[in-house]
Amino acid sequence: MWMLFLWLILLICLNISYGIQMICPYEIHEQSKQVIIRCENVKFADNEPLKYQEPSRAFQDYQKALEIVNTTIPVLKFTNNTFTAFANFTVLNVSHAGLERIEPDAFFDMRKIEILYLTYNNISSVDSSYFDSLEVLKNLDLSNNLITNIDQNAFSKVKLLTTLNLSSNSLKLLGSFSSYGLYSVKVMDLSSNGLSSIDLGHINESLEVLTLIHNQINTVLGRGNSTSSSLSNLSLNANNIGHLQGDCFDNLDNLKHLDLSFNNLDSLPEDLFSSLNRIRYLNLSGNAIEELPSGIFDSSFYLQSLDVSKNALSDLKCDAGTWHNLYELNIQHNLISHIDVQGIVENATHLKYVALDGNNFDCDYLLEVIKLFSDNDVTVRKGNSIDAVNVDGNICYEKVKISSNYKSSILVTVLTILVVVIVILVVPWIVKYYKYIKAKRTRGEQLELL
Numbered sequence: 001m002w003m004l005f006l007w008l009i010l011l012i013c014l015n016i017s018y019g020i021q022m023i024c025p026y027e028i029h030e031q032s033k034q035v036i037i038r039c040e041n042v043k044f045a046d047n048e049p050l051k052y053q054e055p056s057r058a059f060q061d062y063q064k065a066l067e068i069v070n071t072t073i074p075v076l077k078f079t080n081n082t083f084t085a086f087a088n089f090t091v092l093n094v095s096h097a098g099l100e101r102i103e104p105d106a107f108f109d110m111r112k113i114e115i116l117y118l119t120y121n122n123i124s125s126v127d128s129s130y131f132d133s134l135e136v137l138k139n140l141d142l143s144n145n146l147i148t149n150i151d152q153n154a155f156s157k158v159k160l161l162t163t164l165n166l167s168s169n170s171l172k173l174l175g176s177f178s179s180y181g182l183y184s185v186k187v188m189d190l191s192s193n194g195l196s197s198i199d200l201g202h203i204n205e206s207l208e209v210l211t212l213i214h215n216q217i218n219t220v221l222g223r224g225n226s227t228s229s230s231l232s233n234l235s236l237n238a239n240n241i242g243h244l245q246g247d248c249f250d251n252l253d254n255l256k257h258l259d260l261s262f263n264n265l266d267s268l269p270e271d272l273f274s275s276l277n278r279i280r281y282l283n284l285s286g287n288a289i290e291e292l293p294s295g296i297f298d299s300s301f302y303l304q305s306l307d308v309s310k311n312a313l314s315d316l317k318c319d320a321g322t323w324h325n326l327y328e329l330n331i332q333h334n335l336i337s338h339i340d341v342q343g344i345v346e347n348a349t350h351l352k353y354v355a356l357d358g359n360n361f362d363c364d365y366l367l368e369v370i371k372l373f374s375d376n377d378v379t380v381r382k383g384n385s386i387d388a389v390n391v392d393g394n395i396c397y398e399k400v401k402i403s404s405n406y407k408s409s410i411l412v413t414v415l416t417i418l419v420v421v422i423v424i425l426v427v428p429w430i431v432k433y434y435k436y437i438k439a440k441r442t443r444g445e446q447l448e449l450l
């Protein structure tokens with residue numbers, strides 16, 4: 001009986017001490033060469049150090065990551081000793097934690113963090129002090145928060161920051177990168193915010209990848225006369241761009257990848273791409289473009305992939321003469337009925353794939369087009385229109401064929417109908433008129449007799 005009682009007390013004590021002194025388990029990820037310490041249901045308290053189970057061996061060259069799981073932390077603050085065991089960790093993940101605010105020096109004990117995930121939290125503002133102690137931070141993920149504001153100089157102490165993810169927040173305005181202290185950032189993701197304009201003159205020279213998918217951007221301002229930039233990928237798809245100035249992509253001479261798909265463009269200035277002489281990938285799909293101005297690709301010597309599908313093009317009379325390196329061409333879902341295959345294959349000598357389903361081709365003509373392409377080693381991709389009249393799934397229409405016999409019988413029918421109409425309408429009228437004249441004359445004769 002006494003023994004049992006003692007056992008119970010011992011068990012309770014162990015439980016309590018375990019509750020306070022957390023020993024977090026580890027996981028080894030061989031492929032990504034990571035040791036992940038996963039601390040669940042943490043109760044943060046001053047001077048209560050967080051501990052972890054020492055891995056079986058040293059894992060010297062492995063990245064050490066701390067992940068706080070299923071823990072609500074409205075305010076992240078410096079709790080002396082809590083993180084001292086993690087002083088050499090380079091990855092911290094505090095996601096889904098309801099985090100709203102970060103106090104200055106919150107990361108004081110973990111100043112070696114290079115990658116910080118703060119996704120799926122409730123942060124509404126990035127204050128200037130938040131990341132001040134993280135001088136070696138390279139990758140910051142703030143996606144899926146409620147951010148509407150970023151303070152001036154918020155990142156000015158984070159001098160090595162190269163990747164900043166702000167996607168799925170509520171930013172409406174974006175100032176210049178240098179005002180936020182974003183000097184060395186190379187990759188910036190601003191997708192799914194509420195931005196209505198973007199000034200390419202505001203981005204710092206170091207930026208290489210800018211992603212602005214799913215905002216409400218209707219205005220794109222160019223870099224004007226500012227210095228050239230390193231920008232190589234610009235994604236502006238799924239916005240509201242209806243018009244672009246001819247000079248808006250000037251001074252982006254390193255741009256290789258431009259995605260303007262799913263906007264409201266109905267025309268393009270002739271000189272829009274004139275300074276993009278390194279462009280390799282251009283996506284204009286899902287707009288309302290009626291015409292590609294001739295000469296628009298004159299500078300696009302390296303263009304490899306052009307997607308103009310889902311527009312209102314009725315003709316493809318752009319200069320194949322400038323498509324020396326084109327590899328893949330997509331003109332699906334337009335109103336095109338004619339295509340100068342000879343001119344294209346003669347000039348676009350690297351062309352390998354063409355997609356052309358959903359246009360206005362006559363079936364016989366389409367057969368010829370496909371044959372001509374394949375004779376020149378260009379594969380016409382199979383279309384999806386298998387339920388309609390098609391060639392290889394590419395929709396087309398069949399001319400109504402009228403035989404000469406059929407033609408003459410139509411002529412006979414038309415003539416017959418014409419004669420019948422004349423007989424029915426005109427003859428009674430003539431008869432009536434004749435009768436009237438006759439009656440008039442008879443009346444005249446009668447008068448004369450009187």
Ligand SMILES: *[C@@H]1O[C@H](CO)[C@@H](O)[C@H](O)[C@H]1NC(C)=O
Pocket residue numbers: 067068069070093094095096117
């Ligand atoms: C961060 O932690 C959450 C659990 O809270 C996990 O679902 C997520 O995959 C982790 N993210 C990364 C990049 O490790």
Ligand SMILES: *[C@@H]1O[C@H](CO)[C@@H](O)[C@H](O)[C@H]1NC(C)=O
Pocket residue numbers: 040041070
């Ligand atoms: C998460 O925490 C809550 C309360 O803090 C607890 O009820 C729940 O069981 C925990 N879930 C997991 C998966 O640990």
Ligand SMILES: *[C@@H]1O[C@H](CO)[C@@H](O)[C@H](O)[C@H]1NC(C)=O
Pocket residue numbers: 080081
């Ligand atoms: C943190 O704790 C150590 C001793 O545990 C103490 O020397 C130090 O002053 C404390 N720092 C702060 C900022 O409270």
Ligand SMILES: *[C@@H]1O[C@H](CO)[C@@H](O)[C@H](O)[C@H]1NC(C)=O
Pocket residue numbers: 084085086087088
């Ligand atoms: C961190 O690394 C240094 C040297 O690499 C070592 O002296 C120190 O004990 C480590 N700290 C912890 C908490 O592991």
Ligand SMILES: *[C@@H]1O[C@H](CO)[C@@H](O)[C@H](O)[C@H]1NC(C)=O
Pocket residue numbers: 072097098099121122
């Ligand atoms: C975070 O914000 C969302 C939406 O505003 C809210 O529903 C949720 O309760 C908040 N979470 C916490 C932990 O405060």
Ligand SMILES: *[C@@H]1O[C@H](CO)[C@@H](O)[C@H](O)[C@H]1NC(C)=O
Pocket residue numbers: 119143165166167187188189
């Ligand atoms: C930013 O975060 C979103 C959502 O978590 C993710 O889909 C996207 O790939 C991230 N962007 C970058 C550049 O890592």
Ligand SMILES: *[C@@H]1O[C@H](CO)[C@@H](O)[C@H](O)[C@H]1NC(C)=O
Pocket residue numbers: 176177178182183201202203204205206226
């Ligand atoms: C880019 O960053 C440098 C500092 O490294 C700064 O002097 C310059 O003004 C910034 N450029 C722009 C366009 O913000």
Ligand SMILES: *[C@@H]1O[C@H](CO)[C@@H](O)[C@H](O)[C@H]1NC(C)=O
Pocket residue numbers: 224225
């Ligand atoms: C750019 O410079 C040229 C002269 O070099 C000048 O005429 C033009 O107005 C400038 N444009 C802008 C937007 O500053």
Ligand SMILES: *[C@@H]1O[C@H](CO)[C@@H](O)[C@H](O)[C@H]1NC(C)=O
Pocket residue numbers: 209232233256257280281
């Ligand atoms: C950047 O563009 C290149 C060329 O189109 C592409 O291969 C690459 O995947 C893109 N990178 C990103 C991060 O979007």
Ligand SMILES: *[C@@H]1O[C@H](CO)[C@@H](O)[C@H](O)[C@H]1NC(C)=O
Pocket residue numbers: 237261262283284285286305306307330
């Ligand atoms: C162009 O963009 C559309 C929509 O964003 C996408 O479905 C398509 O795959 C892209 N084309 C290429 C060649 O990547």
Ligand SMILES: *[C@@H]1O[C@H](CO)[C@@H](O)[C@H](O)[C@H]1NC(C)=O
Pocket residue numbers: 318319320321322340343344346347
């Ligand atoms: C093909 O190139 C030649 C000269 O190399 C040019 O005369 C011709 O117009 C080009 N064809 C097309 C369709 O652009």
